[in-house]
Amino acid sequence: MEIEKTPLEGCFIIKPRVFKDERGSFFESFNQEKFEKLTGKTVRFVQNNQSISSRGVLRGLHFQKGKFAQAKLVRVISGEVLDVAVDLRRDSKTFGEHFSIVLNETNNYQLFVPRGFAHGFSTLxxxxxxxxxxxxxxxxxxxxxxxxxDPQLSIDWKLKDSEVLLSQKDKVLPLLSDFTENYM
Structure with missing residues (x-):
């Protein structure tokens, strides 16, 4: 496992060591001990989620507020997405900035998104x-x-506007400028 820092403090790309042979491939998708050693962070995951999406589906930008805030470790099992994290920590030097990365079944990269961030992805x-x-x-x-x-974020989701498929809930989310308190 290799950790690569992103421009957003606390947000990491995790690159697993992949073993390939004539049978296929194998990699360790998570190892608590290695994660803690390489990142200096102790995280205890308590819930695993999975979604299946067709091309153009955009999920986000989501987060939970207050004591229910979540850190996430995300990855693609099959297909390809553009994954996006937005720093919502008001005391952060990167508040309001975002980072995006293509995650797919070939690179097997994962993104660790800390608490205090919004997260979303578009299906490519x-x-x-x-x-x-x-x-x-x-x-x-x-x-x-x-x-x-949000025009303040100017995220390039790598989709044409006509391709974007959103939930009703995601269509009416507020702009970043509408937030008046720290949502960590």
Whole structure:
């Protein structure tokens, strides 16, 4: 396992060591001891989620507020997505900035998204299976988000506007400028 820092403090790309032979491939998708040693962070994942999406599906930008905030370790099992993390920590020097990375079944990269970040992804392949571990349980009353096409963020989701498929909930999320408190 190799850790690569992103421009956003606490947000890491995890590159697993992949073993390949004539039978296929194998890699360790998570190892608590190695993760803690390489990142200096102790995280206890308590919930695993998986979604299946078709091309153009955009999920995000989501987060949970207050004591229900979640850190996430995300990866693609099959297909390809553009994964995006947005720093919402008001005291951070990178508040309001985002980082994006292509995650797919070939590179096997993972992204660690710490608490205090919004997260989302767009599906670039015809179909993608997306998996993520969370360090806190889902709490419906604490869920929130930022509009995916917020002009302040200017995120290039690698999709044409006509391709984007959103949930009704994601269509009406507020802009980053509408937030008046720290949502960590």
């Amino acid at each position: 392949s015809e179909r993608a299976i997306f998996s993520y571990q969370c360090d806190n349980f889902y709490h419906q009353e604490s869920e929130s988000g930022v509009l995916y096409k």
